[in-house]
Amino acid sequence: MKFTCEKMQLEEAVRLVSKAASPKSPIDALKGILIRAGSDLRLTCYDLRRAIYTDIDADIKDGGSVVVNARLFTDVIRNMPDGLVTVSVNEDFEMLIKCGVTEYTLTTISGDEYPELPEMDRERKLDIPQNILSSMIQDTIFAVSTNESRPVYMGSLFEIENGTMTIVSVDGFRLALRKESIDHGGSDTLRFIVPAYALSDIEKICSDSEETMSLSIGTKHISASVGNTVIITRRLEGDFLSHEKAVPRDFKSKFKINKADLARAIDRVSTILVDGEKKPIKLVFGDGEINLSCRTAVSRSVDSCICEGSAEDVEIGFNDNYLRDALKAINEEEILFCINTGSSPCVIKSAGDDESYLHMVLPVRLSPGN
Structure with missing residues (x-):
């Protein structure tokens, strides 16, 4: 050679x-x-x-x-x-x-x-703009589980129905969902789960252009091709969480908040968390204001953020990194923070109440003194 x-x-x-x-x-x-x-x-x-x-x-x-x-x-x-x-x-x-x-x-x-590569059988092919698929993966992959005891959640669910593609990731503590309209050339519904390691590879071969990439769905494998590059991966099998049932639709309170202001407040109060310390930050939702605080064995921090909306001082504990991930994935200046009680799931989405992207996060139990 x-x-x-x-x-x-x-x-x-x-x-x-x-x-x-x-x-x-x-x-x-x-x-x-x-x-x-x-x-x-x-x-x-x-x-x-x-x-x-x-x-x-x-x-x-x-x-x-x-x-x-x-x-x-x-x-x-x-x-x-x-x-x-x-x-x-x-x-x-x-x-x-x-x-x-x-x-x-x-x-x-x-x-x-060298072993033979897997063969694709009974393929269903889709052409998806590269920039759309790349963006959808980036906005959801961070919520994929790393728990090997539940392998079905170590990937993202793809649902394609009525001209809409939905990608959902779940790790047991949060859920990230993104929807986009695509032309999939059929009236049938497609559901398949793509492993996170393959999604990361697929995202990297996509460009920011509107040129399409080809996604082929077989009974056991999925392939993605862009130009002269092809990725073939196994499908994950199993029952994935029904996001329609898991995500609340009705809320007692909705707060409209400037995303950058909230992100800075989260960064400030979580500064005292060092050496991997896992303490929740507390958000208290009141009348036109959200008060944030955090307490460790040796320090305490407080801050606040103005908003539109009111509640009767609902206290909710959160993992600060989960909130950061959700805010980074929303490409809007203002967000909606939707709550019910201090122990029920919260939903974060764009202020336009557009459900093309939403992030559900479970609260963290607050101990006495928080």
């Missing part, structure tokens, strides 16, 4: 696919990058959960396929000088990498030892 390509193009391809390498796998081939030179140059990584492959332009002199250690190859290509890189592999599977006066020799194995 022998080919020549631009160093920067090869480096970007290696960086992209190596996320799916499996450095701790007992299978040597899965620790590496499969490089296949044929009509074009394809780089592939597969960790048995998801696969990423991409095609790049190259001047291919001799075809073939080998597997090279992903970590080592990544470091070598990154440290190469800019310019044309020539890669050749001899009959003993020794790889020679040259760029100018810089040379490396690496040991590889035959590409025949």
Whole structure:
């Protein structure tokens, strides 16, 4: 095998696919990058959960396929000088990498030892604008659970119905939901769960443009393709929380608040939380004002934020990071903070009462003295 390509193009391809390498796998081939030179140059990584492959332009002199250690190859290509890189592999599977006066020799194995990628069956295809999908993932992925005892919640639920796509993430303490109108070319309802690690990869290959990316849904796998790059991942299976039943629709009080003012107040009162200290911040909702406070064993902080709305001094404890995440995901200057009691879920959404994005967060029990 022998080919020549631009160093920067090869480096970007290696960086992209190596996320799916499996450095701790007992299978040597899965620790590496499969490089296949044929009509074009394809780089592939597969960790048995998801696969990423991409095609790049190259001047291919001799075809073939080998597997090279992903970590080592990544470091070598990154440290190469800019310019044309020539890669050749001899009959003993020794790889020679040259760029100018810089040379490396690496040991590889035959590409025949690399496992086959999963096949997509009974596909349903969707074309979604890249900027919309990227934004929806960013606004919900932070609420995905990391609890391996409930694997179904280690991904986000996709629902596509009546021209609307909804993405929902739940971790047991909060729920993030985002809706957008799309043209899915059918009247049927689609429901599938995409693992968070794959969502992160998909978000990174999307651009800010309105150009579409292709999402294919099979019975066991999902694939996403943008340009010459394809990501294939397993679907998560199981019963996902019904967000229609979980999210309250009626509230005793709604408070209209400037998002930046509330965010700054949260930052100020939580300053005393150091060394990973897990103490709630207390919000007291009153008449035209929200009073915030926090108390630790050695310190106390107080602040306030003006708002529109009133309640009879309802006290609610929150994890400060959960509130920050919700505020960051709302691209509006003003928000609605919707409450019932001090022990019931709260909903945060845009001040226009638009439910295209909402965040539900469960309160934290306040101990005496908070």
